[in-house]
Amino acid sequence: MKYRNQTTISEFLLLGLTDDLALQPLIFSLFLSMYLVTILGNLLIILAIYSDSHLHTPMYFFLSNLSFNDICLSTTTVPKMLVNIQSQDQSISYTGCLSQVCFVLVFTILENFLLAGMAFDRYVAICHPLRYTAIMNPHLYVSLLQSSLLISTMDAFLHTLLVLRLSFCIDLEIPHFFCELAEVIELACSDTLINNILVFVAACVFAGFPLSGIIFSYIHNVSSVLRMPSSEGKHKAFSTCGSHLSVVFLFYGTGFGVYISSAVTDSPRKTVVASVMYSVVTQMLNPFIYSLRNRDMKEALRKLIGRIAFPP
Template identity: 65%
Template structure:
Protein backbone atom coordinates (compact mmCIF):
# COMPACT_ATOMS: atom_id res chain seq x y z
CA UNK A 1 0.00 0.00 0.00
CA UNK A 2 1.43 3.38 -0.99
CA UNK A 3 2.19 6.23 1.36
CA UNK A 4 1.43 9.90 0.98
CA UNK A 5 2.58 12.81 3.10
CA UNK A 6 0.40 15.67 4.29
CA UNK A 7 1.12 17.89 1.27
CA UNK A 8 -0.14 15.31 -1.20
CA UNK A 9 -2.83 13.69 0.87
CA UNK A 10 -6.12 13.03 -0.87
CA UNK A 11 -9.41 13.93 0.78
CA UNK A 12 -10.43 12.03 3.89
CA UNK A 13 -13.76 10.25 3.99
CA UNK A 14 -15.98 10.79 7.04
CA UNK A 15 -18.09 7.63 7.16
CA UNK A 16 -20.55 9.10 9.67
CA UNK A 17 -22.78 7.19 12.07
CA UNK A 18 -24.49 4.95 9.53
CA UNK A 19 -24.13 3.95 5.89
CA UNK A 20 -27.81 3.01 5.56
CA UNK A 21 -29.33 5.34 2.89
CA UNK A 22 -32.79 5.09 4.47
CA UNK A 23 -31.48 6.51 7.75
CA UNK A 24 -29.83 9.56 6.19
CA UNK A 25 -32.99 11.77 6.02
CA UNK A 26 -33.83 10.83 9.61
CA UNK A 27 -30.33 11.67 10.79
CA UNK A 28 -30.37 14.94 8.87
CA UNK A 29 -33.63 16.03 10.49
CA UNK A 30 -32.53 14.88 13.93
CA UNK A 31 -29.15 16.60 13.93
CA UNK A 32 -30.52 19.76 12.31
CA UNK A 33 -33.09 19.96 15.11
CA UNK A 34 -30.43 19.36 17.76
CA UNK A 35 -28.20 22.04 16.26
CA UNK A 36 -30.97 24.64 16.11
CA UNK A 37 -32.05 23.89 19.68
CA UNK A 38 -28.44 24.13 20.85
CA UNK A 39 -27.74 27.46 19.16
CA UNK A 40 -31.07 29.08 20.05
CA UNK A 41 -31.08 27.76 23.62
CA UNK A 42 -27.54 28.91 24.37
CA UNK A 43 -28.10 32.25 22.65
CA UNK A 44 -31.10 32.86 24.90
CA UNK A 45 -28.94 32.09 27.95
CA UNK A 46 -26.28 34.58 26.80
CA UNK A 47 -28.81 37.31 25.96
CA UNK A 48 -30.72 36.81 29.22
CA UNK A 49 -27.54 37.18 31.27
CA UNK A 50 -26.42 40.21 29.27
CA UNK A 51 -29.78 41.99 29.52
CA UNK A 52 -30.45 41.42 33.25
CA UNK A 53 -28.21 43.41 35.59
CA UNK A 54 -29.05 41.04 38.47
CA UNK A 55 -27.15 38.32 36.60
CA UNK A 56 -23.95 40.32 36.19
CA UNK A 57 -22.10 38.14 38.67
CA UNK A 58 -19.08 35.81 38.32
CA UNK A 59 -21.24 32.67 38.25
CA UNK A 60 -23.35 33.90 35.32
CA UNK A 61 -20.26 35.29 33.60
CA UNK A 62 -18.87 31.76 33.49
CA UNK A 63 -22.25 30.36 32.41
CA UNK A 64 -22.42 32.76 29.45
CA UNK A 65 -18.90 31.74 28.40
CA UNK A 66 -19.88 28.08 28.71
CA UNK A 67 -22.94 28.69 26.51
CA UNK A 68 -20.77 30.37 23.87
CA UNK A 69 -18.38 27.41 24.02
CA UNK A 70 -21.30 24.99 23.55
CA UNK A 71 -22.43 26.88 20.44
CA UNK A 72 -18.91 26.75 19.02
CA UNK A 73 -18.55 23.03 19.81
CA UNK A 74 -21.74 22.14 17.97
CA UNK A 75 -20.88 24.44 15.06
CA UNK A 76 -17.53 22.70 14.68
CA UNK A 77 -19.05 19.27 14.12
CA UNK A 78 -22.73 19.30 13.10
CA UNK A 79 -22.90 21.62 10.03
CA UNK A 80 -20.24 19.63 8.13
CA UNK A 81 -22.15 16.44 8.94
CA UNK A 82 -25.41 17.97 7.64
CA UNK A 83 -23.73 19.14 4.42
CA UNK A 84 -22.25 15.66 3.87
CA UNK A 85 -25.67 14.03 4.28
CA UNK A 86 -27.42 16.59 2.07
CA UNK A 87 -24.85 16.43 -0.74
CA UNK A 88 -24.15 12.71 -0.24
CA UNK A 89 -20.48 13.55 -0.21
CA UNK A 90 -18.36 12.04 2.57
CA UNK A 91 -15.10 13.74 1.63
CA UNK A 92 -13.28 16.42 3.59
CA UNK A 93 -9.93 17.93 2.66
CA UNK A 94 -6.83 17.31 4.75
CA UNK A 95 -6.73 21.01 5.75
CA UNK A 96 -10.45 20.98 6.56
CA UNK A 97 -10.12 17.81 8.62
CA UNK A 98 -7.16 19.16 10.58
CA UNK A 99 -8.96 22.46 11.19
CA UNK A 100 -12.05 20.69 12.45
CA UNK A 101 -9.98 18.46 14.75
CA UNK A 102 -8.16 21.51 16.09
CA UNK A 103 -11.34 23.43 16.94
CA UNK A 104 -13.00 20.33 18.42
CA UNK A 105 -10.05 19.89 20.81
CA UNK A 106 -9.95 23.61 21.60
CA UNK A 107 -13.58 23.81 22.69
CA UNK A 108 -13.51 20.48 24.54
CA UNK A 109 -10.47 21.63 26.54
CA UNK A 110 -12.06 25.04 27.12
CA UNK A 111 -15.22 23.43 28.48
CA UNK A 112 -13.15 21.41 30.98
CA UNK A 113 -11.42 24.59 32.16
CA UNK A 114 -14.66 26.57 32.45
CA UNK A 115 -16.33 23.83 34.49
CA UNK A 116 -13.33 23.85 36.85
CA UNK A 117 -13.48 27.66 37.12
CA UNK A 118 -17.18 27.46 37.93
CA UNK A 119 -16.48 24.88 40.64
CA UNK A 120 -13.91 27.25 42.16
CA UNK A 121 -16.48 30.05 42.06
CA UNK A 122 -18.99 27.92 44.02
CA UNK A 123 -16.22 26.91 46.45
CA UNK A 124 -15.41 30.53 47.24
CA UNK A 125 -19.10 31.51 47.44
CA UNK A 126 -19.92 28.81 50.00
CA UNK A 127 -16.68 28.47 51.94
CA UNK A 128 -15.73 32.17 52.02
CA UNK A 129 -19.02 34.08 51.56
CA UNK A 130 -17.83 37.26 53.29
CA UNK A 131 -14.79 37.51 51.03
CA UNK A 132 -16.52 36.34 47.85
CA UNK A 133 -16.70 39.71 46.08
CA UNK A 134 -13.07 40.44 46.95
CA UNK A 135 -11.71 37.08 45.81
CA UNK A 136 -13.90 36.61 42.73
CA UNK A 137 -13.16 40.01 41.24
CA UNK A 138 -13.90 40.72 37.59
CA UNK A 139 -10.16 40.82 36.99
CA UNK A 140 -9.71 37.27 38.32
CA UNK A 141 -12.75 35.98 36.38
CA UNK A 142 -11.47 37.51 33.15
CA UNK A 143 -7.99 36.10 33.75
CA UNK A 144 -9.42 32.61 34.40
CA UNK A 145 -11.33 32.68 31.12
CA UNK A 146 -8.37 34.17 29.23
CA UNK A 147 -5.95 31.58 30.66
CA UNK A 148 -8.41 28.79 29.80
CA UNK A 149 -8.71 30.05 26.22
CA UNK A 150 -4.95 30.48 25.71
CA UNK A 151 -4.00 27.10 27.21
CA UNK A 152 -6.74 25.33 25.23
CA UNK A 153 -5.64 27.01 22.01
CA UNK A 154 -1.98 26.10 22.55
CA UNK A 155 -2.96 22.50 23.31
CA UNK A 156 -5.18 22.21 20.24
CA UNK A 157 -2.56 23.75 17.92
CA UNK A 158 0.22 21.54 19.29
CA UNK A 159 -1.76 18.32 18.83
CA UNK A 160 -2.99 19.36 15.39
CA UNK A 161 0.34 20.54 14.01
CA UNK A 162 2.10 17.32 15.03
CA UNK A 163 -0.25 15.51 12.62
CA UNK A 164 1.63 17.28 9.82
CA UNK A 165 4.60 15.01 10.58
CA UNK A 166 2.61 11.91 9.71
CA UNK A 167 2.32 10.04 6.44
CA UNK A 168 -0.96 8.46 5.42
CA UNK A 169 -1.93 5.39 3.44
CA UNK A 170 -4.26 5.47 0.48
CA UNK A 171 -7.11 4.23 2.70
CA UNK A 172 -8.25 7.52 4.30
CA UNK A 173 -11.59 6.45 5.74
CA UNK A 174 -12.44 7.87 9.18
CA UNK A 175 -15.23 5.89 10.91
CA UNK A 176 -16.63 8.97 12.63
CA UNK A 177 -19.00 11.88 11.96
CA UNK A 178 -16.23 14.46 12.45
CA UNK A 179 -12.43 14.55 12.36
CA UNK A 180 -11.61 13.43 15.88
CA UNK A 181 -7.84 13.64 16.38
CA UNK A 182 -7.31 10.06 17.58
CA UNK A 183 -9.24 8.70 14.59
CA UNK A 184 -7.06 10.74 12.22
CA UNK A 185 -3.90 9.44 13.90
CA UNK A 186 -5.18 5.85 13.74
CA UNK A 187 -5.20 5.84 9.94
CA UNK A 188 -1.63 7.12 9.65
CA UNK A 189 0.99 4.71 8.32
CA UNK A 190 3.99 6.31 10.03
CA UNK A 191 5.03 6.10 13.67
CA UNK A 192 2.43 7.79 15.90
CA UNK A 193 4.10 7.28 19.29
CA UNK A 194 4.77 11.00 19.87
CA UNK A 195 1.25 11.92 18.78
CA UNK A 196 -0.37 9.40 21.12
CA UNK A 197 1.93 10.45 23.98
CA UNK A 198 0.94 14.11 23.54
CA UNK A 199 -2.74 13.15 23.49
CA UNK A 200 -2.39 11.23 26.77
CA UNK A 201 -0.55 14.17 28.35
CA UNK A 202 -3.24 16.58 27.15
CA UNK A 203 -5.95 14.26 28.47
CA UNK A 204 -4.32 14.11 31.89
CA UNK A 205 -3.82 17.86 31.92
CA UNK A 206 -7.23 19.07 30.79
CA UNK A 207 -9.27 16.11 31.94
CA UNK A 208 -7.42 14.91 35.01
CA UNK A 209 -6.25 18.18 36.56
CA UNK A 210 -9.49 20.08 35.97
CA UNK A 211 -11.59 17.18 37.26
CA UNK A 212 -9.33 16.91 40.32
CA UNK A 213 -9.90 20.62 40.92
CA UNK A 214 -13.64 20.08 40.70
CA UNK A 215 -13.48 17.17 43.16
CA UNK A 216 -11.40 19.26 45.59
CA UNK A 217 -13.81 22.19 45.34
CA UNK A 218 -16.89 20.08 46.04
CA UNK A 219 -15.17 18.16 48.84
CA UNK A 220 -14.57 21.47 50.58
CA UNK A 221 -18.11 22.61 49.76
CA UNK A 222 -19.67 19.49 51.28
CA UNK A 223 -17.47 19.85 54.36
CA UNK A 224 -18.57 23.47 54.82
CA UNK A 225 -22.26 22.78 54.19
CA UNK A 226 -22.35 19.96 56.73
CA UNK A 227 -21.24 22.46 59.37
CA UNK A 228 -24.36 24.57 58.77
CA UNK A 229 -26.85 23.90 61.56
CA UNK A 230 -30.16 24.65 59.84
CA UNK A 231 -31.59 22.30 57.23
CA UNK A 232 -32.84 25.28 55.23
CA UNK A 233 -29.36 26.76 55.18
CA UNK A 234 -27.88 23.50 53.92
CA UNK A 235 -30.51 23.22 51.20
CA UNK A 236 -29.91 26.81 50.06
CA UNK A 237 -26.15 26.22 49.88
CA UNK A 238 -26.50 22.98 47.93
CA UNK A 239 -29.16 24.43 45.60
CA UNK A 240 -26.66 26.96 44.22
CA UNK A 241 -24.52 24.03 43.02
CA UNK A 242 -27.30 21.88 41.57
CA UNK A 243 -27.13 23.08 37.96
CA UNK A 244 -23.35 23.00 37.86
CA UNK A 245 -23.22 19.48 39.30
CA UNK A 246 -25.75 18.34 36.68
CA UNK A 247 -23.65 19.77 33.83
CA UNK A 248 -20.45 18.25 35.25
CA UNK A 249 -22.11 14.83 35.61
CA UNK A 250 -23.42 15.01 32.05
CA UNK A 251 -20.15 16.16 30.48
CA UNK A 252 -17.72 13.92 32.34
CA UNK A 253 -20.18 11.00 32.51
CA UNK A 254 -20.65 10.92 28.74
CA UNK A 255 -16.90 11.40 28.21
CA UNK A 256 -16.23 8.42 30.47
CA UNK A 257 -18.85 6.46 28.55
CA UNK A 258 -16.93 7.07 25.32
CA UNK A 259 -13.69 5.86 26.94
CA UNK A 260 -15.41 2.72 28.21
CA UNK A 261 -17.05 2.00 24.85
CA UNK A 262 -13.67 2.37 23.14
CA UNK A 263 -12.13 -0.10 25.59
CA UNK A 264 -14.82 -2.78 25.43
CA UNK A 265 -15.66 -2.71 21.73
CA UNK A 266 -13.66 -2.87 18.51
CA UNK A 267 -16.43 -1.17 16.53
CA UNK A 268 -15.48 2.42 15.61
CA UNK A 269 -19.12 3.11 14.72
CA UNK A 270 -20.25 2.34 18.28
CA UNK A 271 -17.56 4.66 19.64
CA UNK A 272 -18.66 7.36 17.18
CA UNK A 273 -22.27 6.96 18.30
CA UNK A 274 -21.18 7.27 21.93
CA UNK A 275 -19.24 10.43 21.06
CA UNK A 276 -22.51 12.08 20.05
CA UNK A 277 -23.40 12.29 23.74
CA UNK A 278 -20.56 14.58 24.81
CA UNK A 279 -20.06 16.50 21.54
CA UNK A 280 -23.71 17.09 20.62
CA UNK A 281 -26.30 16.12 23.24
CA UNK A 282 -24.55 17.70 26.23
CA UNK A 283 -24.37 21.08 24.48
CA UNK A 284 -28.08 20.90 23.70
CA UNK A 285 -29.12 20.03 27.28
CA UNK A 286 -26.98 22.59 29.13
CA UNK A 287 -29.34 25.56 28.51
CA UNK A 288 -32.30 23.56 29.82
CA UNK A 289 -30.37 22.52 32.94
CA UNK A 290 -29.45 26.10 33.79
CA UNK A 291 -32.87 27.57 32.96
CA UNK A 292 -35.09 24.91 34.57
CA UNK A 293 -33.09 24.64 37.82
CA UNK A 294 -32.43 28.34 38.33
CA UNK A 295 -35.14 30.75 39.47
CA UNK A 296 -33.17 33.90 38.56
CA UNK A 297 -32.41 32.55 35.10
CA UNK A 298 -36.04 31.64 34.47
CA UNK A 299 -37.11 35.15 35.45
CA UNK A 300 -34.49 36.71 33.16
CA UNK A 301 -35.56 34.47 30.26
CA UNK A 302 -39.22 35.35 30.89
CA UNK A 303 -38.40 39.07 30.67
CA UNK A 304 -36.28 38.55 27.55
CA UNK A 305 -38.97 36.55 25.76
CA UNK A 306 -41.54 39.15 26.81
CA UNK A 307 -39.55 41.88 25.04
CA UNK A 308 -39.23 39.96 21.75
CA UNK A 309 -42.65 41.03 20.31
CA UNK A 310 -41.85 44.74 20.90
CA UNK A 311 -38.47 44.33 19.20
CA UNK A 312 -40.05 42.63 16.17
Protein backbone atom coordinates in the same frame (compact mmCIF):
# COMPACT_ATOMS: atom_id res chain seq x y z
CA MET B 1 2.04 -0.92 2.60
CA LYS B 2 1.81 2.02 0.23
CA TYR B 3 1.46 5.46 1.73
CA ARG B 4 1.19 9.02 0.61
CA ASN B 5 3.03 11.96 2.02
CA GLN B 6 0.83 14.51 3.78
CA THR B 7 1.48 17.08 1.03
CA THR B 8 -0.31 14.91 -1.57
CA ILE B 9 -3.44 14.23 0.49
CA SER B 10 -6.45 16.20 -0.70
CA GLU B 11 -9.25 14.82 1.43
CA PHE B 12 -10.48 12.35 4.05
CA LEU B 13 -13.77 10.48 4.09
CA LEU B 14 -16.14 10.85 7.06
CA LEU B 15 -18.17 7.64 7.27
CA GLY B 16 -20.70 9.12 9.70
CA LEU B 17 -23.07 7.16 11.91
CA THR B 18 -24.37 4.56 9.44
CA ASP B 19 -24.05 3.28 5.88
CA ASP B 20 -27.81 2.78 5.59
CA LEU B 21 -29.04 5.34 3.04
CA ALA B 22 -32.62 4.93 4.25
CA LEU B 23 -31.64 6.31 7.67
CA GLN B 24 -29.81 9.37 6.31
CA PRO B 25 -32.93 11.64 6.14
CA LEU B 26 -33.80 10.72 9.73
CA ILE B 27 -30.24 11.41 10.93
CA PHE B 28 -30.20 14.71 9.03
CA SER B 29 -33.48 15.85 10.60
CA LEU B 30 -32.41 14.73 14.07
CA PHE B 31 -29.04 16.47 14.00
CA LEU B 32 -30.44 19.61 12.39
CA SER B 33 -33.05 19.81 15.16
CA MET B 34 -30.46 19.26 17.89
CA TYR B 35 -28.16 21.87 16.35
CA LEU B 36 -30.90 24.50 16.11
CA VAL B 37 -32.00 23.80 19.70
CA THR B 38 -28.36 24.09 20.83
CA ILE B 39 -27.90 27.45 19.11
CA LEU B 40 -31.23 28.88 20.27
CA GLY B 41 -30.96 27.61 23.85
CA ASN B 42 -27.41 28.83 24.41
CA LEU B 43 -28.12 32.18 22.75
CA LEU B 44 -31.05 32.68 25.10
CA ILE B 45 -28.80 31.95 28.08
CA ILE B 46 -26.23 34.51 26.85
CA LEU B 47 -28.88 37.18 26.14
CA ALA B 48 -30.63 36.59 29.47
CA ILE B 49 -27.38 37.02 31.40
CA TYR B 50 -26.40 40.09 29.38
CA SER B 51 -29.80 41.77 29.79
CA ASP B 52 -30.24 41.14 33.54
CA SER B 53 -27.90 43.17 35.75
CA HIS B 54 -28.56 40.81 38.68
CA LEU B 55 -26.73 38.09 36.75
CA HIS B 56 -23.57 40.11 36.18
CA THR B 57 -21.63 37.93 38.60
CA PRO B 58 -18.61 35.61 38.17
CA MET B 59 -20.77 32.47 38.09
CA TYR B 60 -22.90 33.75 35.24
CA PHE B 61 -19.85 35.20 33.49
CA PHE B 62 -18.50 31.65 33.28
CA LEU B 63 -21.94 30.32 32.31
CA SER B 64 -22.33 32.77 29.41
CA ASN B 65 -18.88 31.80 28.14
CA LEU B 66 -19.76 28.11 28.55
CA SER B 67 -22.85 28.68 26.40
CA PHE B 68 -20.80 30.48 23.75
CA ASN B 69 -18.24 27.68 23.85
CA ASP B 70 -21.02 25.09 23.36
CA ILE B 71 -22.27 26.99 20.30
CA CYS B 72 -18.75 27.03 18.85
CA LEU B 73 -18.14 23.34 19.55
CA SER B 74 -21.40 22.27 17.90
CA THR B 75 -20.79 24.56 14.93
CA THR B 76 -17.36 23.02 14.39
CA THR B 77 -18.78 19.54 13.78
CA VAL B 78 -22.51 19.39 13.03
CA PRO B 79 -22.90 21.69 9.96
CA LYS B 80 -20.26 19.79 7.98
CA MET B 81 -22.02 16.53 8.80
CA LEU B 82 -25.35 17.99 7.63
CA VAL B 83 -23.81 19.23 4.38
CA ASN B 84 -22.27 15.81 3.70
CA ILE B 85 -25.59 14.03 4.27
CA GLN B 86 -27.49 16.50 2.11
CA SER B 87 -24.97 16.30 -0.74
CA GLN B 88 -24.38 12.55 -0.28
CA ASP B 89 -20.66 13.30 -0.25
CA GLN B 90 -18.57 11.96 2.64
CA SER B 91 -15.41 13.89 1.80
CA ILE B 92 -13.73 16.58 3.88
CA SER B 93 -10.63 18.39 2.68
CA TYR B 94 -7.27 17.78 4.35
CA THR B 95 -7.20 21.40 5.54
CA GLY B 96 -10.81 21.23 6.71
CA CYS B 97 -10.14 18.03 8.64
CA LEU B 98 -7.14 19.45 10.47
CA SER B 99 -9.09 22.63 11.18
CA GLN B 100 -11.84 20.51 12.76
CA VAL B 101 -9.26 18.66 14.85
CA CYS B 102 -7.82 21.96 16.07
CA PHE B 103 -11.10 23.70 16.91
CA VAL B 104 -12.66 20.63 18.56
CA LEU B 105 -9.61 20.44 20.83
CA VAL B 106 -9.74 24.16 21.64
CA PHE B 107 -13.40 24.13 22.65
CA THR B 108 -13.29 20.76 24.43
CA ILE B 109 -10.31 21.74 26.58
CA LEU B 110 -11.83 25.16 27.25
CA GLU B 111 -15.05 23.46 28.43
CA ASN B 112 -13.02 21.63 31.07
CA PHE B 113 -11.53 24.90 32.31
CA LEU B 114 -14.86 26.71 32.35
CA LEU B 115 -16.48 23.95 34.43
CA ALA B 116 -13.52 24.08 36.82
CA GLY B 117 -13.81 27.88 37.03
CA MET B 118 -17.50 27.59 37.91
CA ALA B 119 -16.65 25.03 40.60
CA PHE B 120 -14.03 27.37 42.05
CA ASP B 121 -16.59 30.18 42.12
CA ARG B 122 -19.04 27.99 44.09
CA TYR B 123 -16.23 26.94 46.44
CA VAL B 124 -15.39 30.56 47.28
CA ALA B 125 -19.08 31.52 47.59
CA ILE B 126 -19.90 28.68 50.01
CA CYS B 127 -16.66 28.20 51.94
CA HIS B 128 -15.46 31.84 52.05
CA PRO B 129 -18.62 33.96 51.65
CA LEU B 130 -17.24 37.02 53.47
CA ARG B 131 -14.24 37.19 51.15
CA TYR B 132 -16.16 36.34 47.98
CA THR B 133 -16.16 39.80 46.39
CA ALA B 134 -12.52 40.33 47.26
CA ILE B 135 -11.41 36.99 45.78
CA MET B 136 -13.73 36.74 42.78
CA ASN B 137 -12.97 40.17 41.38
CA PRO B 138 -13.29 40.95 37.64
CA HIS B 139 -9.52 40.90 37.11
CA LEU B 140 -9.31 37.33 38.44
CA TYR B 141 -12.14 35.71 36.49
CA VAL B 142 -11.31 37.51 33.25
CA SER B 143 -7.68 36.46 33.65
CA LEU B 144 -8.79 32.88 34.28
CA LEU B 145 -10.79 32.89 31.06
CA GLN B 146 -7.98 34.44 29.02
CA SER B 147 -5.35 32.05 30.34
CA SER B 148 -7.68 29.07 29.77
CA LEU B 149 -8.28 30.12 26.17
CA LEU B 150 -4.55 30.65 25.60
CA ILE B 151 -3.64 27.22 27.02
CA SER B 152 -6.42 25.50 25.04
CA THR B 153 -5.31 27.16 21.80
CA MET B 154 -1.63 26.39 22.32
CA ASP B 155 -2.33 22.72 23.07
CA ALA B 156 -4.64 22.39 20.05
CA PHE B 157 -2.03 23.97 17.75
CA LEU B 158 0.65 21.64 19.10
CA HIS B 159 -1.48 18.55 18.37
CA THR B 160 -2.32 19.88 14.90
CA LEU B 161 1.31 20.63 14.05
CA LEU B 162 2.32 17.11 15.09
CA VAL B 163 -0.38 15.68 12.81
CA LEU B 164 1.07 17.71 9.93
CA ARG B 165 4.29 15.72 10.13
CA LEU B 166 2.51 12.38 9.67
CA SER B 167 2.28 10.40 6.44
CA PHE B 168 -1.03 8.71 5.69
CA CYS B 169 -1.99 5.41 4.10
CA ILE B 170 -4.18 4.91 1.06
CA ASP B 171 -7.13 4.19 3.37
CA LEU B 172 -8.31 7.64 4.50
CA GLU B 173 -11.73 6.67 5.86
CA ILE B 174 -12.57 8.10 9.30
CA PRO B 175 -15.31 6.07 11.07
CA HIS B 176 -16.78 9.17 12.63
CA PHE B 177 -18.97 12.14 11.73
CA PHE B 178 -16.15 14.62 12.34
CA CYS B 179 -12.36 14.59 12.34
CA GLU B 180 -11.42 13.43 15.82
CA LEU B 181 -7.72 13.57 16.70
CA ALA B 182 -7.39 9.92 17.74
CA GLU B 183 -9.10 8.69 14.56
CA VAL B 184 -6.86 10.83 12.33
CA ILE B 185 -3.70 9.61 14.09
CA GLU B 186 -4.85 6.01 13.67
CA LEU B 187 -4.87 6.42 9.88
CA ALA B 188 -1.19 7.39 9.78
CA CYS B 189 1.42 5.01 8.38
CA SER B 190 4.37 6.85 9.94
CA ASP B 191 5.46 6.67 13.58
CA THR B 192 2.77 8.09 15.87
CA LEU B 193 4.45 7.46 19.24
CA ILE B 194 4.98 11.16 19.98
CA ASN B 195 1.41 11.98 18.98
CA ASN B 196 -0.04 9.27 21.21
CA ILE B 197 2.13 10.25 24.17
CA LEU B 198 1.04 13.88 23.82
CA VAL B 199 -2.63 12.85 23.58
CA PHE B 200 -2.31 10.81 26.78
CA VAL B 201 -0.47 13.58 28.67
CA ALA B 202 -2.91 16.26 27.48
CA ALA B 203 -5.90 14.14 28.51
CA CYS B 204 -4.46 13.63 31.98
CA VAL B 205 -3.58 17.30 32.43
CA PHE B 206 -6.46 19.12 30.74
CA ALA B 207 -9.21 16.73 31.83
CA GLY B 208 -7.74 15.18 34.97
CA PHE B 209 -6.65 18.38 36.74
CA PRO B 210 -9.92 20.31 36.19
CA LEU B 211 -11.95 17.27 37.27
CA SER B 212 -9.77 16.87 40.37
CA GLY B 213 -10.31 20.55 41.16
CA ILE B 214 -14.07 20.16 40.76
CA ILE B 215 -14.14 17.12 43.06
CA PHE B 216 -11.95 18.90 45.62
CA SER B 217 -14.17 22.00 45.62
CA TYR B 218 -17.39 20.03 46.06
CA ILE B 219 -15.99 17.94 48.89
CA HIS B 220 -15.38 21.20 50.75
CA ASN B 221 -18.73 22.62 49.58
CA VAL B 222 -20.71 19.67 50.93
CA SER B 223 -18.77 19.73 54.19
CA SER B 224 -19.49 23.46 54.65
CA VAL B 225 -23.16 23.14 53.74
CA LEU B 226 -23.74 20.29 56.18
CA ARG B 227 -22.38 22.47 58.98
CA MET B 228 -24.93 25.22 58.25
CA PRO B 229 -27.52 25.51 61.07
CA SER B 230 -30.32 26.70 58.79
CA SER B 231 -32.13 24.20 56.57
CA GLU B 232 -33.09 27.09 54.28
CA GLY B 233 -29.42 28.00 53.91
CA LYS B 234 -28.57 24.40 53.08
CA HIS B 235 -31.29 24.24 50.44
CA LYS B 236 -30.17 27.50 48.84
CA ALA B 237 -26.53 26.41 48.78
CA PHE B 238 -27.33 23.04 47.25
CA SER B 239 -29.68 24.58 44.68
CA THR B 240 -26.96 26.95 43.45
CA CYS B 241 -24.63 24.00 42.92
CA GLY B 242 -27.18 21.59 41.48
CA SER B 243 -27.17 22.94 37.93
CA HIS B 244 -23.40 23.02 37.74
CA LEU B 245 -23.06 19.50 39.13
CA SER B 246 -25.60 18.22 36.59
CA VAL B 247 -23.58 19.71 33.72
CA VAL B 248 -20.35 18.29 35.16
CA PHE B 249 -21.84 14.79 35.44
CA LEU B 250 -23.24 15.04 31.91
CA PHE B 251 -19.97 16.24 30.34
CA TYR B 252 -17.56 13.92 32.13
CA GLY B 253 -20.01 11.02 32.32
CA THR B 254 -20.53 10.97 28.56
CA GLY B 255 -16.79 11.42 28.00
CA PHE B 256 -15.97 8.42 30.17
CA GLY B 257 -18.80 6.54 28.48
CA VAL B 258 -17.11 7.02 25.10
CA TYR B 259 -13.78 5.86 26.53
CA ILE B 260 -15.35 2.74 28.08
CA SER B 261 -17.33 1.92 24.92
CA SER B 262 -14.16 2.17 22.80
CA ALA B 263 -12.39 -0.18 25.22
CA VAL B 264 -15.06 -2.88 25.36
CA THR B 265 -16.29 -2.90 21.74
CA ASP B 266 -14.49 -3.59 18.47
CA SER B 267 -17.08 -1.66 16.48
CA PRO B 268 -15.96 1.92 15.66
CA ARG B 269 -19.56 2.81 14.75
CA LYS B 270 -20.80 1.99 18.25
CA THR B 271 -18.12 4.27 19.67
CA VAL B 272 -19.20 7.01 17.26
CA VAL B 273 -22.81 6.76 18.45
CA ALA B 274 -21.59 7.05 22.05
CA SER B 275 -19.45 10.09 21.16
CA VAL B 276 -22.59 11.90 19.95
CA MET B 277 -23.48 12.27 23.63
CA TYR B 278 -20.47 14.39 24.60
CA SER B 279 -20.02 16.22 21.29
CA VAL B 280 -23.66 17.12 20.48
CA VAL B 281 -26.20 16.16 23.14
CA THR B 282 -24.36 17.71 26.09
CA GLN B 283 -24.20 21.11 24.38
CA MET B 284 -27.92 20.90 23.63
CA LEU B 285 -28.95 19.96 27.18
CA ASN B 286 -26.83 22.48 29.11
CA PRO B 287 -29.24 25.42 28.58
CA PHE B 288 -32.20 23.31 29.74
CA ILE B 289 -30.34 22.19 32.86
CA TYR B 290 -29.54 25.77 33.88
CA SER B 291 -32.92 27.22 32.94
CA LEU B 292 -34.95 24.51 34.68
CA ARG B 293 -32.89 24.11 37.86
CA ASN B 294 -31.82 27.71 38.49
CA ARG B 295 -34.45 30.13 39.81
CA ASP B 296 -32.48 33.25 38.83
CA MET B 297 -32.01 31.98 35.28
CA LYS B 298 -35.69 31.11 34.97
CA GLU B 299 -36.65 34.62 36.04
CA ALA B 300 -34.15 36.25 33.67
CA LEU B 301 -35.34 34.08 30.76
CA ARG B 302 -38.98 34.89 31.56
CA LYS B 303 -38.22 38.62 31.42
CA LEU B 304 -36.20 38.25 28.21
CA ILE B 305 -38.87 36.23 26.41
CA GLY B 306 -41.51 38.68 27.64
CA ARG B 307 -39.57 41.62 26.15
CA ILE B 308 -39.10 39.74 22.86
CA ALA B 309 -42.73 38.61 22.59
CA PHE B 310 -44.26 41.86 23.86
CA PRO B 311 -41.89 44.73 23.05
CA PRO B 312 -42.74 48.08 24.69
